[in-house]
Structure formats: C-alpha cells, structure tokens
Amino acid sequence: MSTRTRFAPSPTGFMHIGNLRTAIFEYLVAKHNGGEFILRIEDTDQNRKVEGAIDFIYNTLKLCHMDIDEGPNNAGKYGPYIQSERLDIYKKYAEWLVEEGHAYYCFCTKETLEEMRKLCDARKVPFMYDGRCSNLSKEEIEEKIKNGEKYVIRQKMPKYGYSIVHDVVYGDVKVENKILEDQILLKSDGYPTYNFANVVDDHLMGITHVIRGNEYLAQTPKYNLLYEAFGWEAPTYIHVPMVLGSDGNKLSKRNGDASFMDLYNEGYLPSAIVNYLVLLGWSPKENQELFTMDELIQAFDEKRISKSPATYDIKKLQWFNQKYIKNLKDDEYLEFIRPFLTHDVSDKSEEWINKLLLIYKDHLSYGKEIDELVNIFFNDEINISKENEEFLNSDEIIPTVINAYREEISNLDDWTIENLAEVINKVKEKTGAKGKLLYMPIRIKISGVEHGPELPDELYLIGKEKVTQRLS
RNA sequence: AGCCCGUUGGUGAAGUGGCUCAACACACUGCGUUCUCAGCGCAGCAUUCACGGGUUCGAACCCCGUACGGGUUACCA
Secondary structure, eight states: OOOEEEEOOOOOSOOBHHHHHHHHHHHHHHHHTTOEEEEOBOOOOGGGOOTTHHHHHHHHHHHTTOOOSBBTTBOOTTOOOBGGGOHHHHHHHHHHHHHTTSEEEEOOOHHHHHHHHHHHHHTTOOOOOOOGGGGOOHHHHHHHHHTTOOOEEEEOOOSSSEEEEEETTTEEEEEEGGGOOOOEEEOTTSOBOHHHHHHHHHHHTTOOEEEEEGGGGGGHHHHHHHHHHHTOOOOEEEEEOOEEOTTSSBOOTTSSOOBHHHHHHHTOOHHHHHHHHHTSSBOOSSSOOOOOHHHHHHHOOGGGBOSSOEEOOHHHHHHHHHHHHHHSOHHHHHHHHGGGOOSOOTTSOHHHHHHHHHHTTTTOSSTTHHHHHTGGGSOSSOOOOHHHHHHHTSOTHHHHHHHHHHHHHHTOOSOOHHHHHHHHHHHHHHHOOOTHHHHHHHHHHHHSSSOOSOHHHHHHHHOHHHHHHHHO
C-alpha cells in the first residue's frame, strides 16, 4: 500500500506558518516514500468559510513547490475532497454507529448543556456530558424525532479501561477511558464535527499517516476508539511540536508576521521559507542546513522530529532568505526584486535600473529592504547634516580633495565604473589624501550621507551631471 | 481543577551510558577586508544540559519527585 498523507486546512484564506510547516512535513513523508499528498478542505464550520480560499491554498503550495496529487481542483478517485460535499457519507456512518451501539442520539439543547456546565462550575468539577440520552428508549427517540426535536449523535465512550495511542514522535500515550467525553459526532445542523469527519475521511481516502500539531495528541484516544468501533485500522500518527512566537505563546498574527503571504509580500522567497520551517522541530542526520525540495524529500525522516516546541525567529529566516537571494541567477533576481522598487524610474534606462538592483543582490535579507537602501539615488535635494558639515570643515585638505575630484571628473569622457575607480586613484596621488579623507568628502557631497555602496558604483549611478553639479 | 506533552546558551539544534569540561547554524561581541553601511574572512560566546534525589565504576542521556511552560477538557478546527 502506498503512503498517503493529507493536508486538511480550513478554508480561511489565511496560511499560517505553523500550518504550512505541517503541510511540508506531510508532503515530505508522502514523497519520501514515493506516495501521494492529498488536499482536503475542512469546512465543517460554515461560519469560517472564505471565498477563494481553495485557490489560495493551491497557489501557496505551488509557490512552495509542493504538488497536490489529489484535491478539490484535481480530484482523484476518493472525492469529493471538500467536507461540506460529503455530508451524506458522514450521516450514513454516524447512523451505522448508532445501530451498532457505539453511538446514540442526544436531544439535549444548548441551554440544557449550559445549565449542566454551570452546575459543574459551581461545584468546581470539570464538566463532562453525563450521557443521559444514551438511556433513551427506542420509543422515546422515535417520538422526539417525530416531534421535530433537534438532535446530535454522540459517541459512546467506554467507562473503564484505558486507551493507548502509538505516536511516531511521542511514543505511547496512555489515557484512561473514563475521562473521555461522549463527544459529538454529528451536529444538529447535519454537519460532522472535525473529529468525526477526520476519522471517516482519513479511512475512506486511504490516508496512511496522519500528521498534525501536537494540540491533537490528547484527543487521539477518542480517534482510536472510533476506529475500533468501525473495525478499521488506525493510521500511523505523527504529532509534531508546535511553533511558538518569541513571547513563548502559540504563534499568532499578534506576535510577528506569522502568515505566509505577509512574508511573501515582504520579499521572502518561498523556498527559503520552506527551508527555514522544515528545520523548526526537525533536524537532518547529516549536518546540512541548506536544502532543495528534492534533497529534503531524500533526507526527511519523521523519526527525527523533535518533541519540544520551537520558537519562530525571523532573524534566522532572514539569513536563509539572504542565502537564497544570493543564489538566484541575475535574471531571476531582477525579476524577483523589481516589484519591490517603488521609486519613479520612468526617466532611467533599463541598464541603469538593473545595475542599481544588482549592487544589492548579495546584501539583502528580504525584498522590501531594497526600497530604502536605494533612496540616495532618488534624492533631488542634498541635505547635509550638521555633523557631516562639520566633518567637511574639519581638515584643510578636504577642499583640495573635492577640487581634485571635480577636475578629474570634468576631464572624464567615458563614464564607466572602472574609470571612476581610476579617478579616485588619481585624486589620491594628487592630493596625498587617503582613507576617510579621500572617500568621505565626495560621498557626503554627492549623496548627503556617509553610507552607501562602493564609491565608484555610487558615482556611476548618480551620474556625471548630478555629480558635477553637487561638487561645485 | 483533571488529563496529556515538554524543559540542552538569546534562537534553531546535535547528542540515545564513557570519544562531550556539549557539535553545527542564527543572533550577539571583537578584529581584519587601505572610506561608510552591508557582504565576506577570522576569533570569542553553556565548566554545563530546569531543579532535587536515585541507579551506575561512569549520566545531558536510565528511574523517581518537584518546579516551570504549553496543550486539552466546544454542536471550533
């Protein structure tokens, strides 16, 4: 039997980084074993549905080079792949469970439940549904249904014994059955709960490895009981540790840019994001950090997933991103970076723009950074700060240096970076100035600030006309 | 409150009883790269593995307890 994993997000139109990481793990387990990676949309909570969310998920995974083998947009033989289109299936299986005595109809209203809950709170005992409806007689049930009373279907949990879950990462987890609530399988609106739909779908879709966040670990015994009730074989469970924000809490929009799209729009390359995320809670056997997707598929081993949560650190992501940007071919880089340049370049040549962008290729942590770095080439007014003004007056050689530059530059016919480097050399020989006194005066004069790229590059890009004008 | 899980430097982590007075990477700090920023190169950065006991000739690695952190206990997923 081939390995099949699934990514099962809610269609919220938002790809959280923790979710993406889970998807990566799911994808890698499938591909490492030559299996299939399935997308299933979990829209059993109709309140959370968002238009266009499915295409958004496809696009995101595509950007990350993860191909979906089966899903809503490319159905295989296990469809439909959207849970809201499988309602009749869940109903059928839930009712089968009732017939077999593993589940029962429950007519308790939300109000009744609320009262029970309050009572428990008052007595300081944890609330758990008491299973009163499991004692209803067949006649009572028929009567209530005939009267149009709303009902849910609840799973009947054993009252004694314990359940053991085998997890690849966490080992055997043992839980007493008596603390398990008779959970709802089918809601009164006819939709299944997540827990129920998952079990039914995973089995029906032939999922062999269930990979998910470890917040589900404590609930897995309920799953196993369900598999048992159906007489199905439980899948291999791989619970993965959570990703935390720098404040030690679960990652959310509040602590940092936790959304894939946010990062993408800031100029983080998807392959860098993937590379960073996969190393959050997983480490390879060999001491390697940079991975292509193919290398990851090759190297991935779910047994090396860590048990403890990892903290999301954008600094390290930036380091990966910088490496990936640097490894881009020049034309790929230009295509990537160009949209992040928002300055008006209508009067610039293509060659000039490319030269400008290329200068920063090896220095960028993320795309958006370019816009600010490049500011000095788009200022019409030069504003020299008081401190820099003081510097210009601090040594009597400075006016001589500036004069020498002006002279050499006016004599320069061919405006190239090589020639400009030569100009600097000539000024050095002529004036005897070196180091800071050689470079800073002209740097400040032509740009107003003491920071910038290599001086010949900077001169070249500012252009002869402006340089001449600003030196006088 | 019950139950489940976790705890190696600021961060990701290696490590599964002796080769570890704990690898590697990020961050940070310092030095160099005949100007700056960035980049690059080099160097420094846990006598110690949450804490306390135990097992052992020997423990970050095994056992017990404590503390702390997180998760879960929904007609959310």
